[in-house]
Amino acid sequence: MAELFYENDADLALIQSKKVAIIGYGSQGHAHALNLKDSGVDVVVGLRAGSLSWKKAEEAGLAVTDVPSAVAQADVVMMLVPDQFQRHVYKDHVAPNLKDDAALFFAHGFNIRFNYIDPGAGHDVCMVAPKGPGHKVREQYVDGKGIPAIVAVEQDASGQAWELALSYAKAIGATRAGVIKTTFTEETETDLFGEQAVLCGGVSQLVQYGFETLVEAGYQPEIAYFEVLHELKLIVDLMNEGGITKQRWSCSDTAEFGDYVSGPRVIDEHVKENMKGVLADIQDGTFAKRFIADQDNGGQEFKALRAEGESHQIEKVGQELRKNFGWTQADGDYVDGSAAR
Numbered sequence: 001m002a003e004l005f006y007e008n009d010a011d012l013a014l015i016q017s018k019k020v021a022i023i024g025y026g027s028q029g030h031a032h033a034l035n036l037k038d039s040g041v042d043v044v045v046g047l048r049a050g051s052l053s054w055k056k057a058e059e060a061g062l063a064v065t066d067v068p069s070a071v072a073q074a075d076v077v078m079m080l081v082p083d084q085f086q087r088h089v090y091k092d093h094v095a096p097n098l099k100d101d102a103a104l105f106f107a108h109g110f111n112i113r114f115n116y117i118d119p120g121a122g123h124d125v126c127m128v129a130p131k132g133p134g135h136k137v138r139e140q141y142v143d144g145k146g147i148p149a150i151v152a153v154e155q156d157a158s159g160q161a162w163e164l165a166l167s168y169a170k171a172i173g174a175t176r177a178g179v180i181k182t183t184f185t186e187e188t189e190t191d192l193f194g195e196q197a198v199l200c201g202g203v204s205q206l207v208q209y210g211f212e213t214l215v216e217a218g219y220q221p222e223i224a225y226f227e228v229l230h231e232l233k234l235i236v237d238l239m240n241e242g243g244i245t246k247q248r249w250s251c252s253d254t255a256e257f258g259d260y261v262s263g264p265r266v267i268d269e270h271v272k273e274n275m276k277g278v279l280a281d282i283q284d285g286t287f288a289k290r291f292i293a294d295q296d297n298g299g300q301e302f303k304a305l306r307a308e309g310e311s312h313q314i315e316k317v318g319q320e321l322r323k324n325f326g327w328t329q330a331d332g333d334y335v336d337g338s339a340a341r
């Protein structure tokens with residue numbers, strides 16, 4: 001049974017007694033930095049010279065400096081630059097400036113699990129991984145709520161690493177919703193599997209195939225868009241609130257019966273076999289190697305795959321339709337129809 005932790009299990013004073021450097025000010029970085037600051041923690045944001053995020057962080061009232069200076073003054077260093085760049089940032093700017101007894105924190109176990117970062121034995125190595133995008137981590141905190149997080153300790157040099165990680169989790173609002181204890185290995189492997197097989201990869205491919213099947217059969221693309229993409233949110237919201245059972249309770253009996261008889265026809269046992277293959281590639285490091293090798297090659301494969309995805313007909317159709325949706329909102333810096341980053 002998973003071990004769960006809430007507000008009363010964590011001591012905020014512990015993290016309040018430390019200086020925390022947040023490296024990176026993107027999706028997670030801005031949320032962690034601002035939530036910590038509002039929880040009374042002494043925060044400094046570390047960014048590279050010329051960073052586009054620098055001004056944003058300063059305008060939000062945060063202390064900002066270059067990565068080496070931020071690290072040099074910190075008792076806790078949270079690595080929140082993209083996973084594929086962390087090992088370079090760590091080697092060039094973090095490791096040479098890290099205090100001997102500073103704790104190293106992550107929001108995802110990738111670099112530790114696959115040995116791209118190997119911190120010295122004197123450092124606590126902890127993970128506080130919110131189970132939601134950064135914009136939600138900030139939004140919920142401001143609302144007096146929180147996004148759940150999973151927390152792990154890979155290396156406990158101080159003898160207090162777990163208490164420190166829980167205290168950090170409390171300061172970003174996570175213990176308001178609940179924190180689950182995990183390991184770097186479990187978090188990394190299940191996170192990669194979840195996003196590849198179900199949440200991102202699985203759902204995207206399912207939606208595209210559903211759309212293609214309807215359009216190839218002669219139905220209007222706009223109708224297909226509504227049936228297989230737009231309504232997905234309503235279904236997922238129900239699942240989020242009350243599991244698959246609530247989703248089935250809310251749908252018509254026709255939809256529910258169709259779910260039982262056709263779901264397993266579409267997602268048959270071969271899909272589960274394929275999922276096992278995906279998991280095996282995650283566990284033995286094949287996926288990590290492919291991702292990092294491509295990143296070292298300028299992300300050629302990544303960029304080509306992204307361009308291909310963006311050119312799918314469902315993206316063009318959706319972009320036109322969404323222009324007239326008064327109820328959808330811009331999220332963060334995303335501009336609809338353009339993943340310009």
Ligand code: NDP
Pocket residue numbers: 023024025026027028029047048050051052053054067079080081082083085089107108129130131132133134
């Ligand atoms: P982002 O892509 O949003 O991070 C961008 C930030 O990193 C910017 O401030 C950028 O600054 C900075 N940055 C990028 N490269 C460098 C560099 N070489 N040196 C210094 N700063 C750099 O990252 P995320 O927030 O998505 O991810 C951070 C971590 O959180 C990852 O480990 C991820 O797996 C984890 N995570 C992310 C979640 C999410 O919702 N996104 C959810 C849970 C965990 P600049 O302006 O200079 O480009």
Ligand code: MG
Pocket residue numbers: 108191192195
């Ligand atoms: Mg992930």
Ligand code: MG
Pocket residue numbers: 227
């Ligand atoms: Mg319908």
